[in-house]
Amino acid sequence: VKGKKAAAGDDIGRETRLELYRMQLELRYCEQRAYDLFLQNLVKGTSHLSLGQEAIAAAFGVAMRLDDWTFCTYRGHAHTLARGASMSGVLGELMGRECGLLGGKGGSMHLTDVTKGAMGSYAIIGAHLPVAAGAAWSAQYRGTEQVAVCFFGDGTTNIGAFHEALNFSVVWKLPVIFVCENNLYMEYTPISAVTAVEHPAADRASAYNLEKVVVDGNDADGVYRTAVKYMNRARKGGGPALIEAMTYRHSGHSRADPAKYRPEGELDKWLERDPLKIYRERLLGLGLVEATLKDIEAEVMRKVDEATATAKASPPPSLAAIEKDVWADGGVAWRN
């Protein structure tokens, strides 16, 4: 990669920055492809896109140790991909194909790849916060210095499991990082209209003896630095952190939502702060050349094209899959 020395001159460094850029592109291009496939009626069910929010998933994905664990919500394509899960596996799952990460048995809202530490996407708001705490407990118990990272939206801060998990994790000093992606809307309603505090996560932190941490979720460098800081602390026994990352989703809550509730001009304002746009300009400012970035962009697009072709070529799951894997013996029998 050709670039001026300036790009490597700070705490993050050129290689990591290129990785951050590439990762954000992968998430963006893959989800744009998922949307195209939906328009072609090839993606079924529902899907919740992270377009506009990629910096958070990408920065954590790059910062995490390979054996760390990710827990995410039904808006989890980006977080799963950011751990290195197969792109054709993700697109295949959205398309209900045999090659899907879950063999077509979970769908968009439950992407999981245990081999990559992507420990599941949970579609009931708040449920995965205690689960992430439990994984962190297991790491603490076994002394492995693994960290569990749990992503969720602003709406999650108003459900009981959020508060139970925070208190529990702090009392047990667990190595878990709770990351609230505040995209300003809980589904269709502004979070400010239904929440007692300005920062739905960070303003609750003091109730659990945690520091208030608010970061710009559209700045991958800032998120990366925050991730490294709190994950290192957690690994060394310093306990959990609650991070609120301010961001914005460019599309509606789910594919059914045209997002007409947003005030005029709000989206345009946030498009100016598109994390990919910000990051590209930063890389150029740090001395990387246009040709380098174009090469990466073309490479990522090729990867998405290949993944799409693989997913499209995959057959639907065998009907035999229906009666498999309720139990550890691989079967579904409940009686003799």
Next chain:
Amino acid sequence: MAELTYRDAVAAGIAQEMERDERVVFLGEDVAHAGGVFKATVGLLDKFGPRRVRDCPISEQAIIGAAMGAAMTGLRPIAEIMFSDFLAVCWDMIANEIAKTRYMTNGQIALPLVIRTANGAGSRFGAQHSQSVENWAMAVPGIKVVAPAFPADVKGLLAAAVRDPDPVLFFEQKSLYSMKGEVPDGEYVDQLGTAKVLRHGKDCTIVALALMVHRALGAAETLEQQHGISCTVVDVRSLVPLDTQTILSEVAKTGRLVTVEENPRLCGWGAEIASIVADECFWDLDGPILRITTPHIPLPSADQLEDHTIPSVERIVREIREKID
């Protein structure tokens, strides 16, 4: 053999498994320092220390969620929910998360965990601390459901549940905690999914669970002594997996099925067994199936009201006589 109470058999089963396997950990409300509100886990903290035996806040979602997260990452947690009624406040964790995760992830995630809970009536605690909710669990694919009636089964089935690779909901009947019984010494592991025939008869097969097993045995004795009706009594022990073969063969021998359940009438576990028997051994039946259940009401608390609501020995005797005589 040693004589242990049902509650001591709980602690004995947990201790046996914790001694054997460092991955087994135990968490719940008031379970460590206090030894449990039913004193079923006394001594575990002293024996295994606060790293493995942990008191929790009143946060049932956190307790069950933590057990799930720990199970999927290599531990074998036992979680206690103090009263089975409280399963309702963490039912998302059980029914939506724990039960479905292996299937939804195409077998990627294993959840070897046990949730123990005090179930059932007989303690005058009223409608929110006395329910019998094993039928809730039975209705959700992906959870194994066990409910022992005797101290030996508590120890043996609890050990089997801990060793099982799937999530198990373990219902302890709270008015049996002080009951005594012979429990095998040393390592003792039973088998999930096996019913037991406790008494052999000619006229009628009574299928029961937990506290109702004792009442069925009492009724069988009275029916034989006073009314000349001889009954087989089957202790189901495990609703999922369900030992239908034992039930079907015992029903075929007597030609009669009576289920005795603490569950309220609608969709109690006996309904499922009645359906299986009607499907699969209809031609062996000599008369209609009889389900003896709690009426379809919330449980009242006063002595006389609760006693009148839960199937009693007298009621079982009366209903069987009405049907069979």
